[in-house]
Amino acid sequence: MTKAKTFTKPIRDRPETILSLNREDHSKFRRALSHGFSDSALRQQEPLIAKYIDLLISRLHEEYDNGKKRCNLEAWYNWTTFDVVGDLVFGQSFHCLENIDYHPWIESIFKSVRFSAIMIALTYIGLGELVQIIAKCGSSLRRARQYTRNMLNVRLAMEGKRDDLFEGIAKKRDEWNISFEMLTANAFILVIAGSETTATTLSGATSLLLSHPDILEKLQREVRSSFKSADEITITSVNKLHYMLAVLNEALRLYPPVMAGLVRTVPRGGEQIAGRYVPEGTLVEVQQWSINHSKDNWNDPWAFQPERFLATPEAAAKDGDKLESLQPFSAGPRNCIGRKYDRIASFSDFFVYNKVT
């Protein structure tokens, strides 16, 4: 089903993004992007990602006296993921970890996300025309866009091929006649999609672990017995940390970063959905939060139990856990192109547990 424009593009004169493009243009655009998200590109990007994670760890040691002082990890996770994704998209860091503060662009991004949510709500209740007028005056949105343009100019001036997340679109710029405004809007989406989501996952996982010391201890044991030195920890080798991956899945279940809002429009002629006829034009969505907390899908849905993800799907189903109902990255042709990058989460989690906690 097509994406509902009310939710993907409430402000009409904004350029199309990967989130709002029609099916045909989307698949072309996505193919161009996909090289930057391939396994080989990820391997090339690994040293860059590791550099920021090392910086996170050394900063935490310096600032918090080896764990003796309190710290706001949510901010640190955001600083790290914005620095990483900023570098992977714009070829430059936001320097949050160095400055121990949010870059002004990120603050304006957070404001603009809130602003967009209000614009969507107003459009939804039929005030779409008012939204077009307000959008022309929204200063947080304008500021965020201007910063993005400046950073994109620097990125586009970089010589030579870069194996980053943006190269796929950047090199199609002339062939497809992609406007600078459309490039800007998509760079903006890539940075938000990649950073805040990962930081939210890490914050949720950390909060759950700190309130469940037995699970934290089990995880620490797995991590500390799996490697002889920190150099052995790579994006590939963290895949053998089965308990770590179960913890991350369970954190994604309880704190899905994209919990709702992926709204589609039922096509002409209506559609059968879950055995019921739904008329054309109806707005429908899959709400992750509800699915992840429903007794229909999970045994004791509000409990933090990573063990449920250690069982095979068949054995889990016997205990009342339908593992396949966890889809934090969505499903189908418009699912998350960056889902492999959630390994960044396990990667950085490991460093935190091994060296700091």
Ligand code: HEM
């Ligand atoms: C825990 C981390 C993440 C979660 C839970 C997540 C979740 C999602 C979801 C649910 C969608 C579907 C949105 C829709 O239907 O409109 C999506 C799309 C997308 N995500 Fe992620 N994401 C994560 C990390 C990332 C990362 C690290 C990147 C990039 C570095 C990224 C880039 C994207 C992009 C570009 C799309 C649009 C794909 C398309 O429309 O073809 N995401 N993500």
